[in-house]
Amino acid sequence: MLCVGKKSYFAAAVCIITVTSMLAVSYLRLQTLSHQPKIIQEGRRCRGKIANSTITALKGNKTFIISPYFDDRESKVTRLIGIVHHKDVTQLYCWFCCQHNGKMYVSKAKIDVHSDRFGFPYGAADIVCLEPENCDPTHVSIHQSPHGNIDQLPRFEIKNRKAETFSVDFTVCISAMFGNYNNVLQFIQSMEMYKILGVQKVVIYKNNCSHLMDKVLKFYTEEGTVEVIPWPINSHLRVSSEWYFMQDGTHIGYYGQITALNDCIYRNMERSKFVVLNDADEIILPLKHPNWKTMMNSLQEQNPGTGVFLFENHIFPETVSSGMFNISSWNTVPGVNILQHVYREPDRKDVINPRKMIVDPRKVIQTSVHSVLHAYGNSANVPMDVALIYHCRKALQRDLPRESLIRDTTLWRYNSSLIMNVNKVLSQTMLQAQK
Template sequence: MKLRSWLFRVALIYCASLLLFSIFEWAELNRQAELPVLPSNHHAKQEILNATIPPAVSTAASRYIFGRTDNKWVRIAYTSFQVLVFSAYLDLRSSDSGMGKTPAVRLPIIMESKHKDEWLKESMFVCYFPQLNASVNAHLYEQCENHDQRYGSFIANCFVDISWTENLSSVQLRPSKSADRDGHHEIVISKSLVVKERPPFNTTVCVHSPIFGHAYSSEYIVRYVELTRLLGAEHFIFYIASGSARRFEDQRLLGVLRYYEASGLATIVDFGLPIDRPSDIWYHGQSSAVQDCIYRSVGSTNFLVLTDLDEFIVPLASVNWNTMFQQIWANRPNATGFHVQPLYFNYPQWKKRAEFAPFIHFETTESGSPFFRLLTKCVVKPERVFEMGIHHISKQFHNYFSNEQLDKSIARLHHYKSRQSMDSSDSLRVNTIMLRYKNDFGLRVHKVLYKYL
């Protein structure tokens, strides 16, 4: 009896150990499947290191396609309140929606919101053009997402005669009552907005939230760029808040961005705001960054995707963006753009993970909250946009253009978000669509990480 009991225990322990070993082996296989590794063969490894990612255009050419990038925020002199100007664009588009049928110089500005009524009533500012020794009134347009903060985002519109346009290279925004021509900073016109039938790029991504401080690592930026390129991106516009108050914790992050810039794949815009308290303006001046990005993209790209670094527009009925965008605009030729509905990936630590798992995480959420369903992101034809919101197209350039909601069967916005912030009525499900990019993704990431980091 004792022998039988002893044999039974031995058999039980043996079976348990086999089961435990199988579990560990299964976990290891899955871990290896999730994290591509470089081949041990030296020749194969060298092939990967030597393989370069071909830029869509030459490095030298790409630096000017999206306008000047040496802009700095300038404070307007002789004013009783703070007005900041970042850039200026000569807009040669004509509009039938109240935005002017004549050319205009448009300046994205940030100012103390409580003074907007004074500007509107009194035409407080003018655009002075030193090349012509001429000035016109600056008409103020308030952007839609200032959220009652102390500082808000606006557009100063200065309408000019078409005969002026060939000679305009810079502009001064100055108080209309100031006779003093000294002490005013000239804003160099970054770019002329001209619609082109065949722009240099087909699809560009605007990462419209300024990158700052501690939010992302250099490795994460590489993974974001390479996965987004697999989806169909040809070029990226990054806004960075690199002022002294927001130094990057990961010093390699800026280096990675410059690496992509040198490859002709990215345009880097230093957007560090000279505002002491970040809480005085909505999300680091995001609205002004979005508007600046729209202007930069006119005539430079067919399609502009506007997302954050934790978001990916994933095609479902097509393999990549190029096919999808051609199809949806063929069906809606007058569309300014499409709103893509979100699908949330609940992954609290996704930003800190070094492996591939964050982008193929299976547990997704169909939000039950009406608020979260409204947080769409957009793909647009930039030349058709007058004002761009964060989650919607605020105003199209012509009345006959339309804003469309993209059907959920065509594409979804994958948004990586902590589950704690989701609604309790959300339903959890499994999603494996990103697995189709897995192998190519691993090779691309290793090319950059081993070459640069």
């Protein structure tokens, strides 16, 4: 159609808009078609070695696969949680083998590098592929080409294929344990506080820790509370213990913490009603409710349609002691006794306290450390008079005199149960000193 005649500006504008719209629709249609699965082989058995490592490097293309997950919240896709070089990895393909008919499908992946890279060359990524119809593949292989022989490529089991009923209400995700972690006493106290507050499962991405800490992890694993995910990321990349890039030749920040958190959300999407994202030295303390279950019931009633609840972090310096709860049998156990630290730093002018989260995992698409990047539904900041994060660590405001700190004994509400439970764990792990 030609835009002729009266040559009016209006007609010309309509013409331009129409043509532009047609081109845009055509482009989007081509993009969609390019990502549709295509049959490339028929009448063959599914081959390839099943991957069983937490982190699997793909040869020669700066890509590391953690795990694939089935995701049908919008359309039927396989979403692989991975780590990629943000510039150099531009093209990947999912190879699906359908057991029931022997057909091999290839689907071009959408590579979505998370925005929170903090300057590092490698970052967390979602590698998303449309699944073939009438197949429900159980495994997927990843390759940089839609052609070739993939018999030697690793095959990854696609998790979350079957919807499950929730086996737990709360799962805590802790990432990543590194630096020969040896804060044993505080770790045990955190675990026991989580259990008092209603947690049934704690998932820990472990890079390394001390021998004593390993003993404690073994106890909690056998008890059924802890699931340890090996996290040997420094076998693949030069890792930084900082969260921001310092031009020091490292590849990824804070031992790949963001990747681990995203994997933990998808790993627990079908089995946990809520997922809690915090560190081992952080405890979300409810002020108006006895536990997390009643707190979250109340918060959900007040915030319908909300899937992300953010809690404000407050520092309780480990260098300032109340003098209370100096339990002699704990003195030989490495680590901090949180019951002794009930003085918190005041808010700083023009400084926003970071937050950690309790989320409905089925409403989260991508998360960072202090907020979600993409989600279905709303996020809500939880007021400090409802709950706060007790974070016992080194002081941030180091020059503050003791009288400038705020005495906050909320933690002591749980002291009887906490002391009894910690003593039980110490006795069973043979860490308690001889009386």
